[in-house]
Amino acid sequence: MDNQDLYLKKKLILDTLKIPNDLLVRYLGIVHGISIEVYLLSDCQIPAIAKVLPPTYHNPHLTLYLYDISKFGFTLEQWSDEASQDCYFLSGDRGVIQRDFIVKKFASNLFCTVLDMNTEDGMFNLLRWLLPPFLLVDQAAILHSAAVLNFKQEALLFLGYSGYGKTTITSLAKQHDVLGDDMNMVRLEDKKRVVVSAGGVGGAFKPTVSMTITFPIKAFFWLQQSNKNRYSILPSAKAAQYLLSSLIGWQWREMDEQLKYNLMNWVNSIISNVPFYILEFKKDKTIWDLLEQL
Amino acid sequence: MLKRNNIIENYFDDECLLLNTSTQKTHYLNEVATWIWKRLDNSFDKKKLCCELCEEFDISYDIALRDMDELLLHLEQAMVISYNE
Numbered sequence: 001m002d003n004q005d006l007y008l009k010k011k012l013i014l015d016t017l018k019i020p021n022d023l024l025v026r027y028l029g030i031v032h033g034i035s036i037e038v039y040l041l042s043d044c045q046i047p048a049i050a051k052v053l054p055p056t057y058h059n060p061h062l063t064l065y066l067y068d069i070s071k072f073g074f075t076l077e078q079w080s081d082e083a084s085q086d087c088y089f090l091s092g093d094r095g096v097i098q099r100d101f102i103v104k105k106f107a108s109n110l111f112c113t114v115l116d117m118n119t120e121d122g123m124f125n126l127l128r129w130l131l132p133p134f135l136l137v138d139q140a141a142i143l144h145s146a147a148v149l150n151f152k153q154e155a156l157l158f159l160g161y162s163g164y165g166k167t168t169i170t171s172l173a174k175q176h177d178v179l180g181d182d183m184n185m186v187r188l189e190d191k192k193r194v195v196v197s198a199g200g201v202g203g204a205f206k207p208t209v210s211m212t213i214t215f216p217i218k219a220f221f222w223l224q225q226s227n228k229n230r231y232s233i234l235p236s237a238k239a240a241q242y243l244l245s246s247l248i249g250w251q252w253r254e255m256d257e258q259l260k261y262n263l264m265n266w267v268n269s270i271i272s273n274v275p276f277y278i279l280e281f282k283k284d285k286t287i288w289d290l291l292e293q294l
Numbered sequence: 295m296l297k298r299n300n301i302i303e304n305y306f307d308d309e310c311l312l313l314n315t316s317t318q319k320t321h322y323l324n325e326v327a328t329w330i331w332k333r334l335d336n337s338f339d340k341k342k343l344c345c346e347l348c349e350e351f352d353i354s355y356d357i358a359l360r361d362m363d364e365l366l367l368h369l370e371q372a373m374v375i376s377y378n379e
Contacts, residue, residue, distance in 0.1 A: 235306070236306035236309070237304070237309035237311045237322055238322055240304060240306070240311045244311075244313065252313065252315035253300070260302060260315070264302060264313075267304075268304070
């Protein structure tokens with residue numbers, strides 16, 4: 001983080017945050033089956049939240065007190081004036097400082113956050129930090145990945161670090177439906193069926209496929225740009241390594257033993273039910289001819 | 295020689311994936327590395343283990359020693375094992 005002064009300001013806000021008594025407007029929204037009770041300063045903030053969290057009547061899984069950055073005198077430019085996208089975790093699982101949000105944890109299901117409510121990015125980034133433990137209860141996790149349907153309406157999941165080609169292989173899939181190009185939620189159903197749906201958790205990409213339909217995952221691919229197209233199956237330990245490195249929102253050092261066990265168990269279940277390949281590909285549409293033969 | 299206590303071991307047949315929960319880094323161990331990993335403990339004797347490794351995988355002592363040194367160096371640098379705790 002370049003702007004040390006800004007980091008210290010954010011840390012001071014975080015350290016002094018208490019459970020608010022001035023956020024009196026209650027809104028109940030839902031994302032990927034997780035119901036969130038949000039407390040706001042005024043009614044006019046509800047439309048911005050409803051864009052990310054559509055309204056629901058389900059009992060809340062968690063409570064979120066939400067302040068806009070203007071409450072603390074920040075403009076968006078001042079708040080996000082950092083070159084780094086890195087996330088800073090306070091020890092003891094007490095909270096997070098990031099470029100577009102800070103959040104303090106008061107209990108496993110009680111949080112207070114400060115972010116810019118006029119942009120969706122901050123809220124989505126917060127959700128990627130907030131949701132994983134709740135999603136895992138439902139055998140789901142967010143993967144840094146691109147998800148594209150083949151002609152049989154099966155999903156192909158492409159994994160890799162930033163710059164490995166997720167956006168490239170998505171852009172080459174002209175004749176295919178794309179579910180998401182960056183963050184996708186993968187779910188294990190009935191202990192053996194692995195599915196994904198459109199929409200994911202944030203990102204600029206807007207899918208054309210309904211977000212209520214789930215698609216079975218045919219295969220995972222770890223991307224490697226090359227001058228030829230070919231794939232080969234990965235050994236399970238290697239597949240687990242790549243899957244673990246693609247998980248979003250987990251801090252292993254802050255997790256209790258049961259949660260570690262559950263997450264590792266989820267990873268093992270996924271790779272034992274879906275084949276995992278390394279995919280070498282060149283940057284032209286011929287890769288999709290190969291993938292359709294799989 | 296000690297395996298640090300913040301390591302999660304995940305075994306798959308003859309291979310293994312180690313996760314260091316402090317650094318958040320994973321370490322893939324192939325069949326040979328997994329065989330060595332399973333035998334690392336306080337009674338670690340490098341020469342003895344190299345001899346056993348030669349027999350198990352039908353390799354020369356020099357290759358066994360080189361493989362073991364490479365693995366131990368990697369695991370120590372990755373804070374997966376420690377010699378002085």
